[in-house]
Amino acid sequence: MVILLRHKPMKLEQLEIMKCRAGVGGAELNELDNLKLGWEGEGEMDAMIEFVIRGRNCIHLKDYRFSVNQAAGDGKIVRSSSEVQIDNVLIAGDRIFTFEVKKYNFDLIYGDEVWTYTNGEKFKNLMQQVSRQNDAFRHLLKKSGAGMEVYSCLVLISPAQTIYSLPYGKNILVHSAVGKFLERVVRDNRYSYDRLAGFLESRRVTKSMYDAPVNVEVDELRGGVFCENCYVELERLGRDCFSCPSCNEDFDLLSVIQRLIHELRILNSDWPINSLILSKYSGNQISSSYIRTQKRLGNLKY
Numbered sequence: 522m523v524i525l526l527r528h529k530p531m532k533l534e535q536l537e538i539m540k541c542r543a544g545v546g547g548a549e550l551n552e553l554d555n556l557k558l559g560w561e562g563e564g565e566m567d568a569m570i571e572f573v574i575r576g577r578n579c580i581h582l583k584d585y586r587f588s589v590n591q592a593a594g595d596g597k598i599v600r601s602s603s604e605v606q607i608d609n610v611l612i613a614g615d616r617i618f619t620f621e622v623k624k625y626n627f628d629l630i631y632g633d634e635v636w637t638y639t640n641g642e643k644f645k646n647l648m649q650q651v652s653r654q655n656d657a658f659r660h661l662l663k664k665s666g667a668g669m670e671v672y673s674c675l676v677l678i679s680p681a682q683t684i685y686s687l688p689y690g691k692n693i694l695v696h697s698a699v700g701k702f703l704e705r706v707v708r709d710n711r712y713s714y715d716r717l718a719g720f721l722e723s724r725r726v727t728k729s730m731y732d733a734p735v736n737v738e739v740d741e742l743r744g745g746v747f748c749e750n751c752y753v754e755l756e757r758l759g760r761d762c763f764s765c766p767s768c769n770e771d772f773d774l775l776s777v778i779q780r781l782i783h784e785l786r787i788l789n790s791d792w793p794i795n796s797l798i799l800s801k802y803s804g805n806q807i808s809s810s811y812i813r814t815q816k817r818l819g820n821l822k823y
C-alpha cells in the first residue's frame with residue numbers, strides 16, 4: 522500500500538492568505554469557497570479509499586499531474602503542451618481506476634451532454650473532463666509499456682447533494698455508492714506495479730503550469746501572524762508562544778516564522794526573503810534581529 526500526502530492546491534492557499542492580508546473581491550471569495558469545498562471532498566475521498574485499501578497490496582496516487590503534448594493540426598510537430606490532473610489513481614486488483622472528485626453544495630440534473638441546475642440553467646458537461654483524463658492517461662500508460670485499461674469515475678461526494686435523472690452504469694458515483702463500489706473492486710494486486718508506479722512518478726509534474734504568483738506586491742499586504750489551520754489571527758501568549766483563538770493550537774516563535782516564510786513563497790516564489798521583510802510581514806511582532814539570530818543558528822532557512 523502506497524500513500525502519499527495530498528498537498529493543498531496553491532490557489533486555495535493563496536486565496537486563504539490573501540483573505541487575511543488584503544481585500545479580496547466577491548468573485549475571489551466565491552472561488553475560495555469552491556476550492557475549499559473541493560479540497561474537503563478530496564480529503565473525504567482519500568479517507569474512503571484509504572479505509573478499503575488498508576493492509577492491502579494496492580497503490581494510491583493523489584493529485585497525479587502530468588503534461589500532455591498536443592500535436593499540431595498536421596500531427597507532425599509538437600507545438601504546445603497542456604497538463605492533465607487526476608485527483609486519484611488507484612491500482613487495485615490488477616486494475617487501474619481514476620476518480621475525479623467533485624463536491625458541490627447544490628443539486629444537479631444529469632444530462633448526456635450538459636448537466637443543468639434544478640432551475641434549468643446550464644451547468645457543464647461533467648463527464649467531458651473525466652473522459653479527457655481517461656484518454657490522456659491511457660496514452661501515458663501505453664508509453665510505459667503497460668497497456669492497461671483504465672476505469673474512470675466521476676465521484677460526486679457531497680452526501681447532501683441530489684443528482685436527478687442519473688442513469689445507472691455511467692461511471693458516476695454519488696456519495697452513497699462510493700463505499701460500495703470500492704468494497705467491490707478493491708482487491709490485492711497479484712502482480713507488482715512498482716515499476717509502473719516508478720514510471721508514473723517520473724512523469725509527475727509537481728508545479729502546475731496554472732499556478733501563478735498573486736497579483737500584489739509584498740508591501741501591500743497586511744502584516745500579522747495567522748493560524749495555518751484556520752487562518753485566524755494568532756494571539757501572543759508569551760515571549761515564545763502564539764496561540765490560535767479558534768483551534769486553540771499553540772505555535773512557538775520558530776514555527777510562526779517558518780509559516781511566514783512558507784506564506785511568502787506560496788504567494789510569490791520570486792519575492793526576496795530577508796529578516797526585515799519577515800519582521801514587517803509579521804506585523805513587527807517578531808524582531809528582525811531575532812530572525813537573523815535564528816538563521817545564523819541554522820534554525821531557519823530562507
Ligand SMILES: [Zn+2]
Nearest residue numbers: 748751765768
Ligand atoms: Zn487555528
